[in-house]
Structure formats: structure tokens, C-alpha cells
Amino acid sequence: MTKVSVILAAFNEEKYIENAIRSILNQTLTDFELIIVNDGSSDNTLNIINSFKDSRIKLINQKNRGPGACRNNALDIAQGEYIMYLDGDDWYSRNALEIAYAEAKSKDTDFTFYQMINYDNDTGRKYENDWFSLKIFDESYENTVFNIADFKGSIFDLSVGVCQKIYNASFLRGIDARFPEGIFFEDMPFFYYVLLKAEKISIIKKCLYYRRKHAESITHVVDWKFLDTVPAGRELFRIFIENGWYDAYKFDLLAYKINGPRFALRDIKENYKIPLYELIKKDYCEIKEGPYYQDYIDNLGPVKKKFFLDIIKSKDYDDFKTLNQEKSSPP
CATH class of the missing domain: 3.90.550.10 (Spore Coat Polysaccharide Biosynthesis Protein SpsA; Chain A)
Known part of the structure; x- marks a missing residue:
């Protein structure tokens, strides 16, 4: 071999x-x-x-x-x-x-x-x-x-x-x-x-x-590829649920799932902010109707929790920006 x-x-x-x-x-x-x-x-x-x-x-x-x-x-x-x-x-x-x-x-x-x-x-x-x-x-x-x-x-x-x-x-x-x-x-x-x-x-x-x-590196330019932080996070969450790992890692997993799209929305090129916002909102609204919503409310830190709830409450991206006046992004 x-x-x-x-x-x-x-x-x-x-x-x-x-x-x-x-x-x-x-x-x-x-x-x-x-x-x-x-x-x-x-x-x-x-x-x-x-x-x-x-x-x-x-x-x-x-x-x-x-x-x-x-x-x-x-x-x-x-x-x-x-x-x-x-x-x-x-x-x-x-x-x-x-x-x-x-x-x-x-x-x-x-x-x-x-x-x-x-x-x-x-x-x-x-x-x-x-x-x-x-x-x-x-x-x-x-x-x-x-x-x-x-x-x-x-x-x-x-x-x-x-x-x-x-x-x-x-x-x-x-x-x-x-x-x-x-x-x-x-x-x-x-x-x-x-x-x-x-x-x-x-x-x-x-x-x-x-x-x-270099200039074309996927992690160097925050462009349309970062729309995939949402489906990648959903896939990660699915893996933890289906394999019985969720309860053991819940606190850090939820923070990790929120932070990827949160930082992407902050840094992504302007013409991709609305499409990314819409993907995040769809994901979070589905979470709100599902069995894990309360876990997010109970386990997220204040900055991540505000981001999560502001996305859900907002009518559109401009409304979200008004709600979420986040001047810095601590981990």
C-alpha cells in the first residue's frame, strides 16, 4: 500500500x-x-x-x-x-x-x-x-x-x-x-x-x-464566499445534534455558530451585506421556531445575544443596523 x-x-x-x-x-x-x-x-x-x-x-x-x-x-x-x-x-x-x-x-x-x-x-x-x-x-x-x-x-x-x-x-x-x-x-x-x-x-x-x-486568498478577501458561513454553521450544528454531542458542548457551540456570520456581516463587502443579512435572518427565524431557541437565549453572552435578537426583531438590514449599534466586536 x-x-x-x-x-x-x-x-x-x-x-x-x-x-x-x-x-x-x-x-x-x-x-x-x-x-x-x-x-x-x-x-x-x-x-x-x-x-x-x-x-x-x-x-x-x-x-x-x-x-x-x-x-x-x-x-x-x-x-x-x-x-x-x-x-x-x-x-x-x-x-x-x-x-x-x-x-x-x-x-x-x-x-x-x-x-x-x-x-x-x-x-x-x-x-x-x-x-x-x-x-x-x-x-x-x-x-x-x-x-x-x-x-x-x-x-x-x-x-x-x-x-x-x-x-x-x-x-x-x-x-x-x-x-x-x-x-x-x-x-x-x-x-x-x-x-x-x-x-x-x-x-x-x-x-x-x-x-x-495573497489578494485572492479566501480568508483574505471577505466577499461572497462568506455567505457560506451560514450553511456551514447549520451543518456543524446538525452534526453535533445527530451525534449526541450537543449537550456536552452547547455553550461554546452556540457562541461559535453566532460568531462566524456575525463577524462576516461586519466585514463583508458592502454589496453582500444585505444577502448575508437575509441568510442569517432566515436561519435565526427558523431557530426561533425550533426546540433550541431557549438555549440560545440562556447561553449566549450579551453581545452575541443582542446580535441574535436584533436580527430576529429587525424588518430589514437598515432596521438591523439601527437596532444593533455594535461599535466593537469582542470575541
Whole structure:
């Protein structure tokens, strides 16, 4: 069996895809397959992919269906013992696969975190942040295996990014782990499902992954993609309810579900504010008529609770702005 399947989803990545592919082909661990999913690119991405002649590359060429469908389709054909993910504008350190595989294999983990570092494409500056540096895990988590029952902090302070982990393929298939399709922020519901199903987790306090920040990055520009903070949050809520995890995590889950669209509505480009408001209002009005409304009222902090109720009370976006004079947005 191949040791690692690397799944690379690419949509219009002609500026960066060559570097991403080379970072895999030049790995110190050579027993891998690279599954590239060209997600209906309209630029030169496909031609660049086809310029590589390496038997370890498998190409899925599909109409544009979004990152969730790309990753699901690639996982369906992956033959590796372990699964890793790479975005088309990022790259791995040269020994990333070797280090990640050795850790996951030796500890027989369901998945393993590793550190990432940010790269500013405009300046060339590399910089850390606490999230991607795994600062939330102190030294007691190093060189050991744990599960979420052993975790001392809030699970909603963890990095949800799918590219920051190596996963046991048998574990993913055994729990039928799938990405939601047709939306962005698909990492988030996938991560929490995998996290709460995992029995064996470990961390690697080494930077294995370079995360490029540039003008087109999904997290850099708060545009129409952030409309999907609403359906992604609904999917997350469904997962917690259906798996019996809601009561244990209710307080933090409700805050997390409110905060995503709240911050998105604050920061999104002006021409998307009304469409996002309308999606949030529809969601909150359905919550008001459902069995969990009182939990929101009882468990949300004052700022999030005011946002929640102001959305419900408001007639339209302008009315909401009048009701919700929020000058700052504490966590």
C-alpha cells in the first residue's frame, strides 16, 4: 500500500500550482501518490498540471463543484495508508510527508496536527500565529497520544484547517467522513466530526506547511464566499445534534455558530451585506421556531445575544443596523 495520498484541489491556480506540485514531487518520502483535482479551472492550471510527467500523479478533471466535492472525489480513489491535503496556492516543507507519516504511523493515530507558517506573498515575510503554531497545546501534549476528552481548552479554539493534519485513511472511511459539498468553509464541519470521532490524536511541533497569503486568498478577501458561513454553521450544528454531542458542548457551540456570520456581516463587502443579512435572518427565524431557541437565549453572552435578537426583531438590514449599534466586536 502507498504510504501517503496527497490530495490537491485546484481552481484557477496558474500562478501557484507549479510550486505546490513541485513541493510534493521533491519530498524526502517518495512512496506517495498525488491526486490533483482540477475543479473546472478556466485559466492555465490544467496545462501546468499536464506538463508534469510523473507516474505518482493522478488527475481528476471535473466541472467546477467546489472544494468539498474535490476532496470527496479524491478520497474515493485514494490508495494511501494516510491522507494529507494541500491547497493549490500553498506548499509543504521538503520533509513534511516523511515527518508526518513517521509520527502518525509510530503512534497509530487517527489524525495528527502539525504546525503551519504564514507566507505574505507581497513581501516574502514568513510569520507565525498562535493558531497555526499550535500554541494551545502545551508540552503535556507532546510525544503522547490523546483524544478530545483529555483536552483542557475549548475545542472551538482549535485550527479547523484540513491541510494542517495527516489522517489515517481507514479511520476516515470507517466513520464515513465527508466534506459538505456546494459551500465554502467546508473544513469546519468536517474537522469537528473527525475530531470528536477520533480516539488517538497527536501533535508535531514542527512547521511542515507554508500557507500563502495573497489578494485572492479566501480568508483574505471577505466577499461572497462568506455567505457560506451560514450553511456551514447549520451543518456543524446538525452534526453535533445527530451525534449526541450537543449537550456536552452547547455553550461554546452556540457562541461559535453566532460568531462566524456575525463577524462576516461586519466585514463583508458592502454589496453582500444585505444577502448575508437575509441568510442569517432566515436561519435565526427558523431557530426561533425550533426546540433550541431557549438555549440560545440562556447561553449566549450579551453581545452575541443582542446580535441574535436584533436580527430576529429587525424588518430589514437598515432596521438591523439601527437596532444593533455594535461599535466593537469582542470575541
